[in-house]
Amino acid sequence: xxxxxxxxxxxxxxxxxxxxxxxxxxxxxxxxxxxxxxxxxxxxxxxxxxxxxxxxxxxxxxxxxxxxxxxxxxxxxxxxxxxxxxxxxxxxxxxxxxxxxxxxxxxxxxxxxxxxxxxxxxxxxxxxxxxxxxxxxxxxxxxxxxxxxxxxxxxxxxxxxxxxxxxxxxxxxxxxxxxxxxxxxxxxxxxxxxxxxxxxxxxxxxxxxxxxxxxxxxxxxxxxxxxxxxxxxxxxxxxxxxxxxxxxxxxxxxxxxxxxxxxxxxxxxxxxxxxxxxxxxxxxxxxxxxxxxxxxxxxxxxxxxxxxxxxxxxxxxxxxxxxxxxxxxxxxxxxxxxxxxxxxxxxxxxxxxxxxxxxxxxxxxxxxxxxxxxxxxxxxxxxxxxx
Numbered sequence: 001x002x003x004x005x006x007x008x009x010x011x012x013x014x015x016x017x018x019x020x021x022x023x024x025x026x027x028x029x030x031x032x033x034x035x036x037x038x039x040x041x042x043x044x045x046x047x048x049x050x051x052x053x054x055x056x057x058x059x060x061x062x063x064x065x066x067x068x069x070x071x072x073x074x075x076x077x078x079x080x081x082x083x084x085x086x087x088x089x090x091x092x093x094x095x096x097x098x099x100x101x102x103x104x105x106x107x108x109x110x111x112x113x114x115x116x117x118x119x120x121x122x123x124x125x126x127x128x129x130x131x132x133x134x135x136x137x138x139x140x141x142x143x144x145x146x147x148x149x150x151x152x153x154x155x156x157x158x159x160x161x162x163x164x165x166x167x168x169x170x171x172x173x174x175x176x177x178x179x180x181x182x183x184x185x186x187x188x189x190x191x192x193x194x195x196x197x198x199x200x201x202x203x204x205x206x207x208x209x210x211x212x213x214x215x216x217x218x219x220x221x222x223x224x225x226x227x228x229x230x231x232x233x234x235x236x237x238x239x240x241x242x243x244x245x246x247x248x249x250x251x252x253x254x255x256x257x258x259x260x261x262x263x264x265x266x267x268x269x270x271x272x273x274x275x276x277x278x279x280x281x282x283x284x285x286x287x288x289x290x291x292x293x294x295x296x297x298x299x300x301x302x303x304x305x306x307x308x309x310x311x312x313x314x315x316x317x318x319x320x321x322x323x324x325x326x327x328x329x330x331x332x333x334x335x336x337x338x339x340x341x342x343x344x345x346x347x348x349x350x351x352x353x354x355x356x357x358x359x360x361x362x363x364x365x366x367x368x369x370x371x372x373x374x375x376x377x378x379x380x381x382x383x384x385x386x387x
Contacts, residue, residue, distance in 0.1 A: 016070070022080035029050075077099045106312070179214060251274070251278060263331035268320060295307075
């Protein structure tokens with residue numbers, strides 16, 4: 001039997017609260033249950049994804065808690081680490097009347113010993129302890145993931161699929177160029193319309209015709225390249241059509257609002273809105289933290305240094321933020337942010353300039369958040385002229 005600290009909030013006194021913790025994997029789900037008035041963490045095993053069995057188990061847990069509740073209403077609080085299963089389980093649990101929390105796995109402290117015991121049983125107990133500590137209000141014991149709506153989550157697919165198609169397109173194109181380069185043929189353009197016809201007339205570096213099997217392989221690779229390129233064009237056409245038909249207050253309207261600023265185009269606007277600004281932030285610190293652009297100081301004893309940015313946020317959004325910061329200095333030369341950047345770096349090149357551009361990226365993302373929230377244009381920024 002293990003003893004876990006309980007919450008003593010007013011809400012916990014008004015209800016008979018059952019605490020649940022899930023340890024998820026593909027094959028099996030481990031469920032830890034702490035019933036009202038009990039100090040024992042009961043453990044159950046459920047086949048991964050078997051919500052029918054989980055519903056039966058939840059009903060049985062609710063029945064046991066009601067019997068020990070003494071007439072008080074029963075509520076179920078659950079948690080699990082965000083991961084491969086995504087957010088569907090959160091929505092299913094919410095639909096069953098369970099108050100669920102998704103926890104950032106990297107935010108839970110672990111033992112720093114070189115060899116530490118790690119089992120599902122230990123992880124389940126550790127997760128339950130962190131969950132109860134969070135419910136008691138202990139600061140920084142763990143981080144709770146903001147779960148997007150199904151619509152917001154689905155909207156991310158457009159930008160992420162585009163990035164994946166571009167990677168595939170580049171891979172197919174480089175493969176074709178590499179095969180031909182190995183035969184002494186350079187400066188080819190696989191996406192040209194006449195590329196396949198030109199294969200018959202190409203000669204190797206030692207003035208031989210291309211081998212037949214190589215031509216067949218290149219033709220198949222080119223076919224895949226054309227398919228990806230066509231899907232990419234269709235995807236971009238759909239995005240443009242959605243932006244033209246944007247309704248006031250919609251995410252597409254916010255994308256157009258960002259595109260009104262010079263240096264931000266359709267791709268940058270869509271990524272920022274779909275990945276970041278679909279959710280509400282309370283302050284600039286939350287904005288910087290979501291991008292992973294906050295500092296990580298190391299100050300212990302006589303040692304004091306800065307370890308760089310945390311990189312704990314959205315990786316795609318952080319990469320875009322740095323790219324937009326460079327573009328901002330080019331297309332918004334008279335803005336206050338660009339002047340701030342140039343005053344600090346002047347003619348310095350190399351590492352110092354790269355560090356400063358990351359700082360500018362954070363300031364720029366905060367300024368864009370305020371621009372979308374209040375409509376106040378960043379100081380000195382120029383808007384595109386509408387025809």
